[in-house]
Amino acid sequence: VQAALDEFAARATPLALWSAERTRAVADGTDLALQAYGDAQGDMAAGTDRGRTENERFAPRIAW
């Protein structure tokens, strides 16, 4: 059983690492995206120039 477990570990490790790395990348990317999303909403609510650009350019594409 131990030998089978060792053999399984050898086979499954690449997938485990691959999926963990991608999960982390997605989570990081999502954090950044949500941060930018929040900032953009803040900019727009505050009526800054940047917010105006964001709104004009992206409002039709992003359902705020």
Place this chain on the structure above:
Amino acid sequence: VRRLVAPVPGARIDTESVFDAARAVSSAAETHASTGADASVSWLRVGDGYSAPESQQLMSAMTPVRMATEGFAGAAQAVARALTTFALEAEAAQAKQVRATSAISSFRAVATGSDSWQDDPALVAQNTRLTAEAAAAERELCEAEEACARAIAAIPVDAPAPVSTAGTLGAGAPLGGNGTWGYPDGVVEVAINPLFFLGKTPEDVTAWWNGLSAEAQAAFVASFPAIVGNRDGIPAKVRDEANRARLSSLRTQLEGDEDRLTEIMSSTPETRDTFSLYGGHLLRLQNPEWSEAFSELARVRENLAAIDALTQVVDSDAPPRFLLVADLSGRVPRAAVAVGNPDEATHLGVLVPGTSTTVATKMSELDSEAADIYAKAREQSRVPGDSISVVAWLDYEAPPELINATSRSYAQKGSPDLATFSAGLGATNTVGEPRITLMGHSYGAVVAGDAAAETAAGVDSLVVYGAPGAGSNIADGVDKFAMLAPDDPILRYHASLGNLGALGEVPYPQWVTTSMIDPVSGYLDMADGWEQLPVTGSPSSGESWSEESSGHSQYLKNQSRSQFNLVQVLLGNEPSR
């Protein structure tokens, strides 16, 4: 000689440890899967509010993450199950061994020290039975062990997804490629961040694009055409290549949708329920599935018709066409096609059409008007080295009916996109500062005028014809020209609503309708800074341009004075007054 049954060794499998190991593996698997699922789900939260053309591709990029974490977790759970099964079977086998142990100890106490038990058939039988029992228990234990090992060995583990040439993100590359997921550096971080372009001007986009390696640029075209295809600030050739590639995949997708929706509609009754009301009236309740499929099918077919129209236009032989925008993600299809390479043009014209124009119904006509202007401008050009490009721009939702054309809202939505588009033409132009002329017809004049209000749009001239209004606050330095046929029914709009200014300033000083429509006349507020160009009679410099444009929709008629003037403005020449 019979052998006395051997003493049973203590339980050699610590089943509690096996249970613990199974639990640990199972909980690790669960954590792995839920982390992956959380990442996908939190991403989808962004997706809820995000509907760019590339969103579908971005969402599908998350699928491998979920699949890989689920795949690993599934395999690990199978290991946990195999270990649990083994622990249970080992426990049962070892319980039998324990039961045998006490019997064997008692028997051995009696039998040891004398071989006389061999003469007692009852004791011999007991010895045989106990030996068999001990052996059976041990065999059971071994079998359980072997079954567990076999089960673990048989658990399939997917390899990390192989490199895909189909270009789906994350169908991906092995670990340790050059950049993330095997894409060149600088690709994935942009592809997975839906807000990367937020707040970036076309000039920023051009600078970003020029800073990418050739491999990264190629990866965007091959794998993420939706990200670059419609993006202002990306070179025209790149947009064209990406968008042409997208047309065929979009068509395949839409045809699949059409089949699916047709199937739903044919297998779902239109009516869910019918009630009789007072007076014999019937109340019919429509099946929501049918009704959803019905409206979705209409949208799908509109998009397919748009693809047909675009395919026909971009496949025109000469001059070359550049598919700068193909956007089927919104309520109506939107597109822009350039005749001649805009990045190499010294003189750029952008045709902005008006009410009820759609990609499916109008792109072909608008493209041939653009091609005519392109040809006439080349013919009229007096400066060696001048090069022309004329864009048929339908990248906005035009008012569907004349009745909607009194609202500014369509222009409010469309003009920022036109301004950015125009700025993008300037950003990617390789000959320096191109001369940009916006040409707005009818409601398109409102969109073009409002776009020309943006200094960043870099508009040099604005020509409007048959305009109900021409937007407001047009930027300083923009040359403004207006044309109006004496029998253009848009005069009725001027008479009724012109002075209210709902569609911006009216670029004509007065309205005088002729007998072709109700003969009424009046004055508008003087159109400040607008130069009126005639649409009848031939210009002094060209006798052959004597075609007159009449009504609302002949301003671009070949060899007409209005077309002549449009061409002169495009070329930066003096128009004929």
